[in-house]
Every structure is written in C-alpha cells, then in structure tokens.
Amino acid sequence: MKHLLIVYASQTGHTFMMAESVRRGAMQLADEVETRMLPALQAGLDDLLWCDALLLGTPENFGYMAGALKDFLDRTYYPAQGQVEGLPFAVFISAGNDGTGALTAIERIARGYPLQNMAPPIICKGELTAMVLLACEELGATAAAGLSCGLW
Template sequence: MKKELLIVAHAPSDNTAALSRAAFDAANNYAPDDLMVRLLSPFDVQAKDVIKADGVIIGTTENIGYMAGATKDMFDRCYNNWIDICAGKSVGVYIRAGLDGTATTHALNSILTGLRWRMMAPPLVLHGTWNPAFIDDVAELSLGMAAGMDAGIF
C-alpha cells in the first residue's frame, strides 16, 4: 500500500516556488512506486488532506517575524479537526526567513506540540538573503522524510 507524503508550501515568489518544487521532486523521485507525493498551497488544504496523509512537510515564509498568513490560515481552519485524529503524525518543517526565523519556529513548534505531531528533525530555517543552496537543503529534508516513510521510521 502506498504511503502519502503531503507537502504544504506557501510559495509567493519564484524562489519559494523553487523550494516547494525541490521538496516535491526529491520525495517523488525517491520511491515513486511506494510513495504518493502531493503538493498543496496552505490555502487549498482541507482537514481531510492532512488526516489521510502519512507524513507532512510544511514550508512557510516568515513575514513580519511570524509564519505566513497563508500557513496560519490553514491552522486556523483545520487545527480543531486534527486534534487527536492526527496525533503522532510525522512532520518536517522548512522556513524561508529573511530574518532569523525564531518567532516562526517558536509558533510552529507550539502548534505542532499541541497537535502532538512528531517532528522528524528540527525546523530547517533558511535565513538571510537568498542562497541557491537553500534548494538543496529543502530537497535533502524532503528526501529524508521520504526515506524515513519508506523505511517505516516515520
């Protein structure tokens, strides 16, 4: 039975779109016969999308020292539907932060702790001016998630 990895990525720019595409491609190319990978905007996520996924990667920008409004909107709409039903869900996070990502990391950690989701690694914070190496960093995070899911670790 195929496992499903859902990538929820806010991608308001060409650079953040490259990050979400790298996450999708890395996971999708890892085990295409064993893993179904979906990529959605936070605006398009419905509670059922996360409920049926075996693992989730959340990609967000940091805006004015906080997670993107699109990401916050997703949690506002779906959080109560996910409590208890999604406890133990494996999750990875990447944050494209012009600043240091501290407030966004703290907010996401609080939300994910409340949901009792399992972080597969500390949040990946891509801070400062754009660096093309960010694409490889996100691909590596996604590949790790795919490999962990395929091996039954996540």
C-alpha cells in the same frame, strides 16, 4: 503506499522554490510514497488526514509564519484532534530575518495537535542558494525514505 503532504505558502516565490525542491527529493521514492504538494489556502482537513507525514513551508512575515499557513493550521486544528497524534512533520522557512519567530509559532501549534518532529528545520536567511535548495531536496528524500522503511 505511504502518503507525504507538503503544504506551503509563498508570495515572492522563494518558499515555492523550496517546496519544489522538497517535492523533487520525495519523488525519488515515488513508487513507494505518494507525494501531494498544495498551497496552504488549498490544503484542508482531508489532505491532512490522508498523509502519513507533513512538511510545512512558509516565508517569515513580520517575524511570524505566513497568514495562509496559519489559516491551514487554524482550519484543521480542531477537526483533526485525536486523528493525527504523532504525525511526523518538519518545517522549511524562507526568512528575511532569522526565521525563529515563524519556527517557534509553528512548533507551538504542532505540539497542540500533537505532531512529532522528524527533522531539523531548514531556515534560509536571505537569498536562496543552491545549498539551501539541496537541503530541501534532502529533506524531501529523508521524509519519503523514513515513510518507505516504516520509521514513521
């Protein structure tokens, strides 16, 4: 059984709704991929080392990722060195602006682990739409399918 970890931060509930959609997509392969979804402040090193792929969700705060997600990355960065090289990851962002600041920061940190990007980011600019939530569901399904067939 492969393991998919979804770590998210949410204040308004938008990123949580995106994370739920990601989880719903991943659950389509629940017999083959175990999915764990955690708020960033509750996720830790053991969760990161458990997973075979990582999906990170954050709102854009002041052109940057949420402090809670940054905290998760800070707490796991050094202890995970040498243990997660090449771990596939993808990002979903709820943005009031364009989301590029948050994405750039996450991608820079991910290169340091180093993680492997498995899918284009989903950036929701403004209000959540059914189309964005569907894209999130497809991201979860894609991640789970890639794990299931050994792509990652």
